[in-house]
Amino acid sequence: MARFKVNGVEHDLDIEPEMPLLWALRDELGMTGTKFGCGIASCGACTVHVNSSAVRSCVTAVSTVEGQEITTIEGLANVAVGVNPSAPDLAAVQQAWIDHQVPQCGYCQSGMIMAVSSLLARNPNPTNAEIDSNITNVCRCGSYPRVRSAIRSLANV
């Protein structure tokens, strides 16, 4: 059994304790916003928040998040700081992603957004070097310049 909260909803799942959170979310709960990219915590496509810290869910066994609060891309707008009053359904980081037209194929962007929102919650005005060392997600479409612009626009608010 595994018990944890996802976006405020309690789940009791009859699954193996070693099942990675990624697959519990995707296959058991049908929450497909969190993506499978590499399976070894290298690319960050699977990034979610556990108690507001960014973690790579593909290597996070559900036993290690027992009883904890998990936020996925689907629930980010409800918990993120800096909700945009003109677009209340979106966290500010999500709105910045639209404003800067960041995503291309978009597959990595759930994880990218979760990683960035966690960084900004801890460090609202990161330097470029801090962005580089904290945001290590892979985007095969090369959205990096726009990710940086979007972060900068949020940091300068």
Next chain:
Amino acid sequence: MKISRRKFLLSTAVVGGGVLIAYSATRPSRHKLANADLAEGEERYITSYLKVMPNNEVTVYVPHTEMGQGVHTSLAMMAADEMDAAWELVIIEQAPAIDLFANGDIVTGFAGEFGVPSFLMGLIGASSKAIAEIGNLQTTGGSASVRFTGETGMRVAGAAAREMLIECAANRWRVAADECTTALSYVQHNASGRSLSYGELAADAALLEPPEAPILKDRSQFNIMGKSMSRVDIPAKVDGTAIYGIDAHSDEMLYAALRLTPVFGAKLVSVDASEALNRRGVKRVIELEDSVAVVADSYWRAKEALNLVKSEFETTKNDSVSSAEIFARFDEVLANENGSKDFEQGDTDAALESAADVIEGNYRVPYLAHAAMEPMNCTVHFHDGIADVWTSTQDPLSIRGRVASIGGLTEEKVNYHISYLGGGFGRRLPFNWNVIDHATLIAKEFDVPVKTVLSREDDMQQDYYRPAVSSNFKAAFDADGNLLAWHNRFTGPIQTPGAAHIPYAIENQSIRVVDGDTHVPIAAWRSVDHSQQTFFTESFVDEAAHRAGKNPYQFRLDLLQRHPRHRKVLEVAAEAAGYGRNLPAGRALGIAVQESFGSFAAEVAEVSLDANDQPVIHKVTCAIDCGWVVNPGAAKAQVESGIIYGLTAALYGEITIEDGRVAQNNFPDYEMVRMATAPEIDVHIVESGEALGGLGEPSTPPIAAAVANGLFILTGQRVRELPLKNHDFSQSTPVASV
């Protein structure tokens, strides 16, 4: 749905009182074979649709898949602008995978450009079996959607719709059509001040014969094209609601983890699945000709159980093949064979013989994987005599055909479900079928949906790769340093004709291709042959410039007198990058240019070495002439993307073959450019007003050479092999500026 061959445009009423207007380009030649073999007549020539609803909404059906290039938005912009639709009233949908929405225009577009590239050739000219499998073409690739489907499909459809709506209004008002104007989804009669919405006219318009040659707008008349419009696919990509092929989900779904033969082409000999079958959730272990699959009630369970499956594959003659052996074989062929003609002019042998000076350079690049972020996957559900299919693909229609063929159904019995692609880059083009075939065969054993997903490791090791290529150059100079001859022998195959050709005015040229076939499967990889050939040619022309003691930028300009579009992008990029300025110590600028897919791209890379003597790319300045541009913001994003994709290959990209199989596993040993290594990128769109060129690929080719050329100035070391990570730049002597 059958369509008369005589009709150039088709209009039919649709449910709800709307009018559906489709553009049908009936083209001979390239499609004759397909026509002969396909019962559906000429439906495949239909390229686009516009649906007008009574409430004045216009739905644009875009017959291309969205993989981040913004094609849903840009093609809809083209149709809506010609139609004079109000952009806020436009709904954009991807056209379904049925014959009616085939996009054969891109084949004829390519045919006019340089013959049909090999990745499409099989679709139209190959055996009748291949055509039957594919059924039809709905390909997104070749940087082709906007310039071919958009120009010859969407704009014409929009213009035809506009003329039909005007005709209806003029008839109703009993005035001449040329007294009427259109704007923002209304037809207006200015003399009387009357107006009617498109929605009010739609039912009448459905009864009209469409014009055969509607008049397209002049660029000065555009209201939507040329403006940066927000991409319609982006909102769903920031809140987790965008659905990719891998996101197909249902409660009764099963999941398959697949182990394919590690040595391409080998067959499965034996399997011991006893341990795996005892695992929780495991339903079946399925043996296929070249693979074994575990099917379970979750992907993780299937994958874990697969690790317990013992399997043996047959030994083959390729079991000992290595990259070293492949390159040695390439060298041997290049040394001993003259190959077949790619391009010849003048007498290169004689010029080399009598030259005052000759330089040589031997170049090579390794295999590359596509490594799209979404691992390859396919979900198939056989039920009630039909099959439903979910997969991210660059060609929905051919997926339908392939699943039908492998699954033993007719195409009409296969429903393809549209999704976004988590990257394509050529991997998801027709003929790169391995995952589709296996997923279909596995799912055929069940009556519930079965989702087959490749692990990242298998995605990397079971790709269809950019080929490894070796290329040998010679250049001959006269006593004054003028370039007399250009000799190039490279290993094939040629996938994009002309990629190895050079625009430079060199009297004697001999460019020939030798056999480079190996057992490693290959396919189109973003910009196809241009990615490696431009590294070769733009590096070697740089070598020639330095040997001649000339500035590499000026050297190029001097040899491009008859190529104003190459010159212009070089000039714009050089100016914007401050080429020739005094740089900080330890920095250098490299430059390169290439025409591909109808566009001209010049790039200047500002480079340095870090404390560990590894290359750092600070900034890339790109000037690109794609004729004119439909959606400038999205266009720049594509250029940025192409540069970073090419930069990853230049810095890190290397798939090596050891023991007949791919040695790399995952991102740690197939590294990517990330935030910390991504350069600042400055894109300048040059609007020459010439015919539209592509944007998805043309910025990829120049980047490797631009970086390597900058590193030569910085270090005195000429990079003739990629990736750069393998080079030792610790012993460096900067080149004096010229």
